[in-house]
Amino acid sequence: MREGPDIARIASLVGDPARANMLSALMGGTALTASELALEAGVSLPTASSHLSKLMEGGLLTLASQGRHRYYGLAGPQVAGMIEAITGVAEAVGPKRVRPGPRDAAMRVARVCYDHLAGEQAVAMLDRLVDKKVLLRDDKEIRLGPSAASHFAALGIDFEAKARRPVCRACLDWSVRRSHLAGTLGAAILDKILAEKWARREKDSRAVMFSPTGRQAFEKVFLA
Amino acid sequence: MREGPDIARIASLVGDPARANMLSALMGGTALTASELALEAGVSLPTASSHLSKLMEGGLLTLASQGRHRYYGLAGPQVAGMIEAITGVAEAVGPKRVRPGPRDAAMRVARVCYDHLAGEQAVAMLDRLVDKKVLLRDDKEIRLGPSAASHFAALGIDFEAKARRPVCRACLDWSVRRSHLAGTLGAAILDKILAEKWARREKDSRAVMFSPTGRQAFEKVFLA
DNA sequence: GCAATGTTTCGACCGTGCTCGAAGCGTCGC
DNA sequence: GCGACGCTTCGAGCACGGTCGAAACATTGC
Numbered sequence: 001m002r003e004g005p006d007i008a009r010i011a012s013l014v015g016d017p018a019r020a021n022m023l024s025a026l027m028g029g030t031a032l033t034a035s036e037l038a039l040e041a042g043v044s045l046p047t048a049s050s051h052l053s054k055l056m057e058g059g060l061l062t063l064a065s066q067g068r069h070r071y072y073g074l075a076g077p078q079v080a081g082m083i084e085a086i087t088g089v090a091e092a093v094g095p096k097r098v099r100p101g102p103r104d105a106a107m108r109v110a111r112v113c114y115d116h117l118a119g120e121q122a123v124a125m126l127d128r129l130v131d132k133k134v135l136l137r138d139d140k141e142i143r144l145g146p147s148a149a150s151h152f153a154a155l156g157i158d159f160e161a162k163a164r165r166p167v168c169r170a171c172l173d174w175s176v177r178r179s180h181l182a183g184t185l186g187a188a189i190l191d192k193i194l195a196e197k198w199a200r201r202e203k204d205s206r207a208v209m210f211s212p213t214g215r216q217a218f219e220k221v222f223l224a
Numbered sequence: 225m226r227e228g229p230d231i232a233r234i235a236s237l238v239g240d241p242a243r244a245n246m247l248s249a250l251m252g253g254t255a256l257t258a259s260e261l262a263l264e265a266g267v268s269l270p271t272a273s274s275h276l277s278k279l280m281e282g283g284l285l286t287l288a289s290q291g292r293h294r295y296y297g298l299a300g301p302q303v304a305g306m307i308e309a310i311t312g313v314a315e316a317v318g319p320k321r322v323r324p325g326p327r328d329a330a331m332r333v334a335r336v337c338y339d340h341l342a343g344e345q346a347v348a349m350l351d352r353l354v355d356k357k358v359l360l361r362d363d364k365e366i367r368l369g370p371s372a373a374s375h376f377a378a379l380g381i382d383f384e385a386k387a388r389r390p391v392c393r394a395c396l397d398w399s400v401r402r403s404h405l406a407g408t409l410g411a412a413i414l415d416k417i418l419a420e421k422w423a424r425r426e427k428d429s430r431a432v433m434f435s436p437t438g439r440q441a442f443e444k445v446f447l448a
Numbered sequence: 449g450c451a452a453t454g455t456t457t458c459g460a461c462c463g464t465g466c467t468c469g470a471a472g473c474g475t476c477g478c
Numbered sequence: 479g480c481g482a483c484g485c486t487t488c489g490a491g492c493a494c495g496g497t498c499g500a501a502a503c504a505t506t507g508c
Contacts, residue, residue, distance in 0.1 A: 005314035007307070008244035015236030016496075024231065034455060044498055049456050051496090059317035068454050068505040078313055083231070085309040089302055090229035093283035240466075258485060268468055273486050275466090292475040292484050 013058045014086060018043045019051045023060070023074070023083055031064060031073035110208040112201060116186030117193065117208065125189075125222045126181045135181075142181065152185070155221060159188040193218065237282045238310060242267045243275045247284070247298070247307055255288060255297035334432040336425060340410030341417065341432065349413075349446045350405045359405075366405065376409070379445060383412040417442060 014020055018041040025032060025040040032040070038048035052072055055061045060079050064071045074080050110119040117125070126142075129135045134151045136143045152159060181189070193199050198214030201207070210218065238244055242265040249256060249264040256264070262272035276296055279285045284303050288295045298304050334343040341349070350366075353359045358375045360367045376383060405413070417423050422438030425431070434442060 005311055007248065007310045007314045008239055008241040010314045010317065011235050011237075011244060011310050012239030013235075015232055015239035017232040018496080020232035020235060043496090045455070046457080046499080047497055053456080060313075070455070075317075078316055082306075082309040082313045085306040086231045086235050087229055089284075089306045090231045090234045092302055093234065093299075242466085267466090269485070270469080270487080271467055277486080294485070 010058060010060075010082075013055060013060060014083070016051070017041075018047065019055060022048070022051065022055070022072075024087075026061075026072065026074045027080060027083055031062075031071035033069050033071060037072060106207040106209060110199065110210065112190065112208055116180075116182045117190045118180050119208070121210075121218070122180035122186075128223050129181070142183075144185075152188075155192070157185075157188045157192050159185040189222075234282065234284075234306075237279060237284060238307070240275065241265075242271065243279060246272070246275065246279070246296075248311075250285075250296065250298045251304060251307055255286075255295035257293050257295060261296060330431040330433060334423065334434065336414065336432055340404075340406050341414045342404050343432070345434075345442070346404035352447050353405070366407075368409075376412075379416070381409075381412045381416050383409040413446075 014023060021041040022037045025037060034048055034052060035045065037052065038045050041048055041051070043051070052061065055072075056063060060075050061072050062075050064073070074083075108119060110117060110121040112118065116122070126135070126137075130137045130142075133145045134148050136145050180186070193208075193214075194201070196214070196217065197211070198218050199208050199210040201209075238247060245265040246261045249261060258272055258276060259269065261276065262269050265272055265275070267275070276285065279296075280287060284299050285296050286299050288297070298307075332343060334341060334345040336342070340346070350359070350361075354361045354366075357369045358372050360369050404410070417432075417438075418425070420438070420441065421435070422442050423432050423434040425433075
């Protein structure tokens, strides 16, 4: 009955949990592939694809095809602002949120983000690697420093052997609100952590649980 | 999978057309009753009531019970800001809106808003009544001026005879973005317009169509 | 060329939630 | 008190949209 722009259409796009998770994931500013977004949203690939096409049709996303990868990103700052506004209301209105249980606390410390480590530990690790000039961070970009090759080789981490993805990539951490390390290097480090049995993945969760000795080893290698 | 505030919950509340219409109607700042909101949304009273309780539960609305009337209003400026942000995206993203047809143009000029007149004609009428000091407007409130009683009596408009609602009320016009006159006086004026056959209601629409002579009469009385 | 990987389309299933009529409750006017 | 009015609750019907498996399509690497 009421005229004007179709706000219900836009809001209902954000109103599905899977799509909301995707949009939240994209709030970091980096474009993500359909597979990554499917993992973030916790749905299968076909489902994610369906959601993504709806978001595209609604004008909320942009698409950049690069080879067989398709990178989805937020359409612009106006869309980001809208998500921000909705998040603000959700936060203000929902103090009824159950207090974080042990699972949530663990997620905050360390968890899997697609194929690399995220959480406080991951953010601290990246900070330390930048401090030591092993990696170079300018603005939003991360590059390998001159000593990177030898540094990681000494640790037995081989990040070149993997597929052709960017070696380093910044990934915004939702809990800490700062970047952690993604890309093939981030993936290789997670592999290393799991291979050395410093930590194990919690079943049916993204949480990564360090053993006491594993934590010491990790901190000695990456946070020293 | 992703944590943080439940933005899907909030967005899906806005994502239903009926609820979106209600929220848009409340963007004017004045609280409205369940019946008024049902009309705005174009749904039955039970349906509207169900939506309203959901919006209440979601924390988007406040409720002020006055006798047997229950006035619903937006919970606060943060909620209003969110609606505004969503509206902005919907506007920016939907230039695919079909160009306004004759029906829409007519709606812009004059239409029914619950029980009173809205649109350009209504806004102009209120401006003129204020100019002539028949009505007094300070800030958002509208009151009767000293000459109001005799002025409307001379026109054969009896606004006291109606139920116990505020005589004057400002109602924000979506098309003009300025206030028009609601309340029992606004209703009485619309009654007059239809009784005099200056205009008729378009079937299945809120548009009000003035006849050529009716328009002249209306302008002579209210816009002179 | 063929196999591997990333992504979309198709088809079918199923549940959530929107919808309204009828009935129940609370408030006001006489 | 009784009737009128405003609103909410209950119950049942129904459609829309989310979900996934299988298969098709596209791109790359060998």
